[in-house]
Amino acid sequence: MKFKILILVFILVLxxxxxACGGNEKAGxxxxxxxxxxxxxxxxxxxxxxxxxxxxxxxxxxxxxxKQVPVQEDSYNTKIITLASAGKLxxxxxxxxxxxxxxxxxxxxxxxAVSNTLDKAGKKDFYDGALKLVTPExxxxxxxxxxxxxxxxxxxxxxxxxxxxxxxxxxxxxxxxIAKAFxxxxxxxxxxxxxxxxxxxxxxxxxxxxxxxxxxxxxxKGQLDFNKKAMKEALTYYKELAxxxxxxxxxxxxxxxxxxxxxxxxxxxxxxxxxxVYEEGDAENIGFAIPEQKTKAVFGTxxxxxxxxxxxxxxxxAAQEFxxxxxxxxxxxxxxxxSPGGAQPVSKAVTENAAYQANEVVKSFGDLSTxxxxxxxxxxxxxxxxxxxxxxxxxxxxxxxxSKLVNDITVGGKSVDMEVKNxxxxxKDVLKK
Amino acid sequence: MEKRGKSDLKLAVVLLFxxxxxxxxxxxxxxxxxxxxxxxxxxxxxxxSATFVGLQNYTEILTDIEFLKSLGTxxxxxxxxxxxxxxxxxxxxxxxxxxxxxxxxxxxxxxLSYVTPSISLVFAWKxxxxxxxxxVNYLGVDVFHLFEKAPLWFDNPVSSFILVVLFAIWRYxxxxxxxxxxxxxxxxxxxxEAAEIDGASTWEKFKNVTIPAIMPVLITIxxxxxxxxFYMFTDVYLLTNKVNIIGIYLYETAFxxxxxxxxxxISVILFIILSIVIIASRKxxxxxxxx
Numbered sequence: 001m002k003f004k005i006l007i008l009v010f011i012l013v014l015x016x017x018x019x020a021c022g023g024n025e026k027a028g029x030x031x032x033x034x035x036x037x038x039x040x041x042x043x044x045x046x047x048x049x050x051x052x053x054x055x056x057x058x059x060x061x062x063x064x065x066x067k068q069v070p071v072q073e074d075s076y077n078t079k080i081i082t083l084a085s086a087g088k089l090x091x092x093x094x095x096x097x098x099x100x101x102x103x104x105x106x107x108x109x110x111x112x113a114v115s116n117t118l119d120k121a122g123k124k125d126f127y128d129g130a131l132k133l134v135t136p137e138x139x140x141x142x143x144x145x146x147x148x149x150x151x152x153x154x155x156x157x158x159x160x161x162x163x164x165x166x167x168x169x170x171x172x173x174x175x176x177x178i179a180k181a182f183x184x185x186x187x188x189x190x191x192x193x194x195x196x197x198x199x200x201x202x203x204x205x206x207x208x209x210x211x212x213x214x215x216x217x218x219x220x221k222g223q224l225d226f227n228k229k230a231m232k233e234a235l236t237y238y239k240e241l242a243x244x245x246x247x248x249x250x251x252x253x254x255x256x257x258x259x260x261x262x263x264x265x266x267x268x269x270x271x272x273x274x275x276x277v278y279e280e281g282d283a284e285n286i287g288f289a290i291p292e293q294k295t296k297a298v299f300g301t302x303x304x305x306x307x308x309x310x311x312x313x314x315x316x317x318a319a320q321e322f323x324x325x326x327x328x329x330x331x332x333x334x335x336x337x338x339s340p341g342g343a344q345p346v347s348k349a350v351t352e353n354a355a356y357q358a359n360e361v362v363k364s365f366g367d368l369s370t371x372x373x374x375x376x377x378x379x380x381x382x383x384x385x386x387x388x389x390x391x392x393x394x395x396x397x398x399x400x401x402x403s404k405l406v407n408d409i410t411v412g413g414k415s416v417d418m419e420v421k422n423x424x425x426x427x428k429d430v431l432k433k
Numbered sequence: 434m435e436k437r438g439k440s441d442l443k444l445a446v447v448l449l450f451x452x453x454x455x456x457x458x459x460x461x462x463x464x465x466x467x468x469x470x471x472x473x474x475x476x477x478x479x480x481x482s483a484t485f486v487g488l489q490n491y492t493e494i495l496t497d498i499e500f501l502k503s504l505g506t507x508x509x510x511x512x513x514x515x516x517x518x519x520x521x522x523x524x525x526x527x528x529x530x531x532x533x534x535x536x537x538x539x540x541x542x543x544x545l546s547y548v549t550p551s552i553s554l555v556f557a558w559k560x561x562x563x564x565x566x567x568x569v570n571y572l573g574v575d576v577f578h579l580f581e582k583a584p585l586w587f588d589n590p591v592s593s594f595i596l597v598v599l600f601a602i603w604r605y606x607x608x609x610x611x612x613x614x615x616x617x618x619x620x621x622x623x624x625x626e627a628a629e630i631d632g633a634s635t636w637e638k639f640k641n642v643t644i645p646a647i648m649p650v651l652i653t654i655x656x657x658x659x660x661x662x663f664y665m666f667t668d669v670y671l672l673t674n675k676v677n678i679i680g681i682y683l684y685e686t687a688f689x690x691x692x693x694x695x696x697x698x699i700s701v702i703l704f705i706i707l708s709i710v711i712i713a714s715r716k717x718x719x720x721x722x723x724x
Contacts, residue, residue, distance in 0.1 A: 198674050247565070248585040249588050254563070395690075399690075411588050
């Protein structure tokens with residue numbers, strides 16, 4: 001008898017404990033559809049903006065409840081993989097265009113739902129360059145609705161350049177001349193902050209030089225087209241330019257520090273350098289240039305909102321409602337202004353929005369803000385050939401073969417010819433798998 | 434009597450059930466699931482079907498020269514870091530095992546490197562060894578003129594390896610220090626007095642009194658620290674990408690190449706290697722009559 005009572009007590013305690021873990025929905029809220037929204041805005045001030053948007057949406061849509069899943073940027077992709085493997089992927093996710101390719105390959109994105117939302121949001125307002133980045137390889141549908149983005153180019157300090165009689169660098173030769181003129185390594189002064197780390201930053205920076213020389217990793221048929229004259233020319237140029245940058249592997253911290261503390265008059269960096277420039281009160285003294293050889297190439301990336309596949313109908317409908325809400329110009333503007341200057345608009349509806357134009361940081365950069373926004377249409381990235389955005393480029397980038405090559409030739413001093421062959425072999429190996 | 438015995442057994446089963454249930458749920462289930470995954474080519478999307486590949490993941494891993502290299506690097510890293518942090522912890526514990534002024538404050542300062550989050554320490558080290566403005570290069574080049582040009586500490590595989598080992602020794606020696614200090618304070622002082630009367634030297638006292646007294650703790654520290662360092666990922670991954678230890682190899686297989694099946698097979702192989710190490714160390718403890 002005692003034993004039975006003990007078992008009963010144990011079961012009661014266990015069921016109470018489990019029910020306590022099961023959420024706290026009140027009786028009146030049972031009719032609500034709850035969807036999860038995963039994003040990377042973990043900082044307090046950014047989270048406050050997302051909270052405000054979510055509350056506004058829930059007020060407009062009382063039958064839908066949004067449960068936020070804020071995740072740190074460093075562990076974001078890892079979290080997607082673990083949640084997807086467990087079949088627990090949130091209904092709506094913020095995702096970069098590169099990772100959207102990986103998710104698309106794994107059929108984790110409901111491209112039809114995304115395209116419907118994009119149509120409702122007014123596709124024509126989005127910059128073509130931004131839309132190209134979320135267009136899958138077969139050109140059918142979209143992998144996400146772009147919400148904000150950033151572009152990368154050469155930032156330069158106008159006063160420093162003028163002190164030696166230089167103007168805005170326009171071509172490869174201009175960049176090299178300025179870099180050479182300002183380098184005095186004995187006094188730890190260098191001509192350019194150039195990424196050389198074995199990591200994504202170097203691949204992104206190098207891609208601008210390669211693409212401006214019409215060298216892409218894949219050809220129009222999606223075949224590997226890496227070991228060629230134009231690519232080697234770009235690598236040789238990058239290697240030479242690296243003589244005028246800080247020694248060793250330069251990552252984002254080193255490049256940004258060097259430019260901000262006046263060690264270099266130029267730096268290859270994204271628009272995320274602008275908030276620091278604004279804080280320093282130096283907004284009028286910064287210029288933005290795009291390396292140009294045979295053509296112009298801006299590296300850029302968009303942050304998109306996507307809808308996961310495999311949702312049941314009410315959840316899918318709720319996810320579409322929420323993504324449509326986030327794509328409204330006033331809400332996209334709030335999203336972009338979470339990091340004014342750093343995050344850039346991907347839609348003309350935001351650029352022309354009064355609240356965006358009235359923002360102090362945006363205003364302080366004057367015409368530069370418009371110039372940067374316009375450069376979205378000049379975006380070129382490895383793997384995007386014409387209208388085709390090849391999925392296999394994601395695999396090549398993940399293999400780290402290009403960033404290792406850049407690091408080996410710049411920091412390791414290895415030969416371009418030999419390392420191009422090694423990188424090509426590595427790419428072939430990973431593509432075979 | 435017999436009836437009472439049966440009733441105790443039932444009570445024991447009921448009381449043990451939550452622990453057994455949790456162990457099965459949190460340890461046994463993931464392990465079995467991991468072993469199962471290691472025989473499949475598994476897509477990330479669970480709605481797509483997995484392909485059974487038999488032992489292919491294992492054969493590919495065991496014949497991959499990069500895996501074998503990173504296994505060798507990991508073993509060397511583990512041995513050097515465990516030996517260094519244990520020895521340093523013991524030396525500092527012996528030094529602290531006597532009264533002196535500000536002992537409590539000094540003890541608190543010593544454990545700082547162990548309790549501070551890895552990310553802060555890694556950034557501090559990266560700044561210290563920065564090629565442009567690092568204090569180490571400033572002292573070495575500008576102040577003491579030890580080098581003509583600042584060495585690229587984290588760009589050279591050999592110096593990177595030495596630095597990650599030094600980092601691990603410095604970061605983890607307080608764990609050994611705390612454990613050794615605790616057991617050293619229980620050693621009967623009369624044993625040292627007796628050894629002194631017998632004319633034992635400092636080394637002989639250490640060998641014949643201190644070592645046997647601290648042996649159970651020493652074996653535990655070596656075993657636990659070896660397990661933790663064998664699976665090390667964060668410290669090395671954040672410090673440099675020139676030291677490819679097994680944790681990084683596993684992380685890249687799973688999350689850069691999205692090859693979950695192969696990653697699962699790596700963890701099974703590592704589990705087997707570590708199990709052998711643990712079983713061997715347990716036998717060693719038992720041989721010494723401490724287990």
